Amino acid sequence: MAIQGPVKLQVTDLDKVFTIDEGWGRTTDITALESVNFEVRSGEFISLIGPSGCGKSTLLMIVAGLYEKTSGDVVLDGHHINDTGFDRGVVFQEFAVFPWLTVAGNVRFGMRMKGIPKAERDPVVDRLLRLVELESFKNVYPYRLSGGMKQRVGIARALAFDPEVMLMDEPFGALDAQTRSSLQQLLVQVWMETHKTVLFVTHSVREAAYLSDRVLLMSPRPGRIAEEIKIDLPRPRDVLSVEFLECERKVAETLAGLMGQSDGQPAWVTD
Amino acid sequence: MASADKARTQAGETPGTERQLGPPNWNVVIRNSGKAFFLMAAPLVGLLIFWELLAHSGTLHPVLFPPLEKIWVTMVDQAKSGILWLDIYVSLYRLLVGAFLALVSGTVVGLVMGMNQTVERILAPPMYFFLAVPGLALFPIVILWFGLSDFTLISVLWFEGMITVMVNAWTGVKTVDASLIRAGRAMGAKGMTLFFQVMVPGALPNLIAGYRIAFSRAWRIVVTGEMIVALEAGLGFRIFAARDFLAADMMYGGVVVVGILGVIVERVCLRSIELATVQRWGTLRE
Numbered sequence A: 001m002a003i004q005g006p007v008k009l010q011v012t013d014l015d016k017v018f019t020i021d022e023g024w025g026r027t028t029d030i031t032a033l034e035s036v037n038f039e040v041r042s043g044e045f046i047s048l049i050g051p052s053g054c055g056k057s058t059l060l061m062i063v064a065g066l067y068e069k070t071s072g073d074v075v076l077d078g079h080h081i082n083d084t085g086f087d088r089g090v091v092f093q094e095f096a097v098f099p100w101l102t103v104a105g106n107v108r109f110g111m112r113m114k115g116i117p118k119a120e121r122d123p124v125v126d127r128l129l130r131l132v133e134l135e136s137f138k139n140v141y142p143y144r145l146s147g148g149m150k151q152r153v154g155i156a157r158a159l160a161f162d163p164e165v166m167l168m169d170e171p172f173g174a175l176d177a178q179t180r181s182s183l184q185q186l187l188v189q190v191w192m193e194t195h196k197t198v199l200f201v202t203h204s205v206r207e208a209a210y211l212s213d214r215v216l217l218m219s220p221r222p223g224r225i226a227e228e229i230k231i232d233l234p235r236p237r238d239v240l241s242v243e244f245l246e247c248e249r250k251v252a253e254t255l256a257g258l259m260g261q262s263d264g265q266p267a268w269v270t271d
Numbered sequence B: 001m002a003s004a005d006k007a008r009t010q011a012g013e014t015p016g017t018e019r020q021l022g023p024p025n026w027n028v029v030i031r032n033s034g035k036a037f038f039l040m041a042a043p044l045v046g047l048l049i050f051w052e053l054l055a056h057s058g059t060l061h062p063v064l065f066p067p068l069e070k071i072w073v074t075m076v077d078q079a080k081s082g083i084l085w086l087d088i089y090v091s092l093y094r095l096l097v098g099a100f101l102a103l104v105s106g107t108v109v110g111l112v113m114g115m116n117q118t119v120e121r122i123l124a125p126p127m128y129f130f131l132a133v134p135g136l137a138l139f140p141i142v143i144l145w146f147g148l149s150d151f152t153l154i155s156v157l158w159f160e161g162m163i164t165v166m167v168n169a170w171t172g173v174k175t176v177d178a179s180l181i182r183a184g185r186a187m188g189a190k191g192m193t194l195f196f197q198v199m200v201p202g203a204l205p206n207l208i209a210g211y212r213i214a215f216s217r218a219w220r221i222v223v224t225g226e227m228i229v230a231l232e233a234g235l236g237f238r239i240f241a242a243r244d245f246l247a248a249d250m251m252y253g254g255v256v257v258v259g260i261l262g263v264i265v266e267r268v269c270l271r272s273i274e275l276a277t278v279q280r281w282g283t284l285r286e
């Protein structure tokens, strides 16, 4: 079951230092990431999990080309990444759907930027809106959508220009439990249909275990990849099966260990 | 009530714009607009009744506080002789020319300021300075340059309006949600494309707020400016000239016309821009 495709994304010795201007000529350096190393294979679904502030978003934004790295190397399909590109689609925690465009307009945006002709755009829009179950909201402005619907626009929009890699920063973090569950299922379905490589940031142990082929656990700041856990279960996964609960337990215990809990106590990472 | 319920479309079943809306429900339209009109008119009517009672009470000087019927007759005379229409035409002409120049130049300069740091550094200090100077204070200087003319009036009007629009366009660009900019960049927008496809629409709510303020300031400048630059027509000129004849009725009438026109211009010009953009996007509630 484990994915053995070629290496898609390689992150090597990545460091990120934020220099904050404190005023009156003083600055503070915050090391957000220190020697981050990992690789993602083609078609793999990878989750990044770790305590708040450990640098998960920073890492994802650097891979997206939206933040500059301090040192190290990010290589995607043999190209060094320093800028944004159509080979990566990004889904944001804050949805970031453009309020001045309709649902269809939002999905078309990336294709317009990529220079895809109009005639080819419309079928893609229809197909993606069907995929995220928003066909009937095609011409609606986003203010009329719920949070979950906005994020479905966010996902469709990121898929529209057919990127190789999907970068998702806690895409369901701002949603309620039920919406979250249904979007997780939707994402699994989309992933199985499109065979995209996914790098998925989350806070939730269960979400990571449900979605991923591998879970990368980050240490508290300065963030490093401290552990890696393979989840070798067939999809769609049954979250109440013994095998799943064992995986979830393993992730939760390892994470609790990283966050300073000594061995032998019950795991306290609850979600 | 029953008819209103029947006309209500079941939006839950087929959401989106594809759903079929029936014909307008005139009962509801008439009831709602009647209600709105009453709510708007009632306080004004109260004010007029109060005025009328005061004017007829005999305690106030009838020349300083003429009753409504006297003001009405004066204004009807003005309208019949054509003077009122000329004044309205001249004042509106000045407003529209000045405001148009202000909107165009203010928008361009403000957006460029928001886009380019060098331009921002150069223009921000003088912008803040002139923001603190009332347009009216510029009149004596501009009169020295251009004399008592329409050109003087429109220049001051343009300048004041431009500064206002500029500040708002600039702030608008500066306050576009960082996550929207990131989303635009992540989808391949760069440079000018990013600017026109993300920054400008993102700045639009602020920009329109700026147009609003600029319009109302411009209208004030037209009317007050007409009193200073003393040309031969215009609503402000007429109000001020009426002072020489102690014609209080003409002054009150003039003030009322100024107020009504100001409201109409605001409603017609700016509401329609809003309806077409920010209101449609839901970024503005009313």
Ligand SMILES: Nc1ncnc2c1ncn2[C@@H]1O[C@H](COP(=O)(O)OP(=O)(O)OP(=O)(O)O)[C@@H](O)[C@H]1O
Pocket: A018, A019, A020, A030, A032, A051, A052, A053, A054, A055, A056, A057, A058, A059, A203, A221
């Ligand atoms: N733009 C920035 N300027 C300065 N410091 C920043 C900036 N962005 C992040 N940081 C710092 O970098 C560290 C990592 O932040 P990041 O947002 O990547 O954490 P995170 O793991 O995504 O946290 P969370 O799970 O809460 O979203 C934090 O300590 C934060 O204060």
Ligand SMILES: [Mg+2]
Pocket: A056, A057, A058, A169, A170
């Ligand atoms: Mg984050």
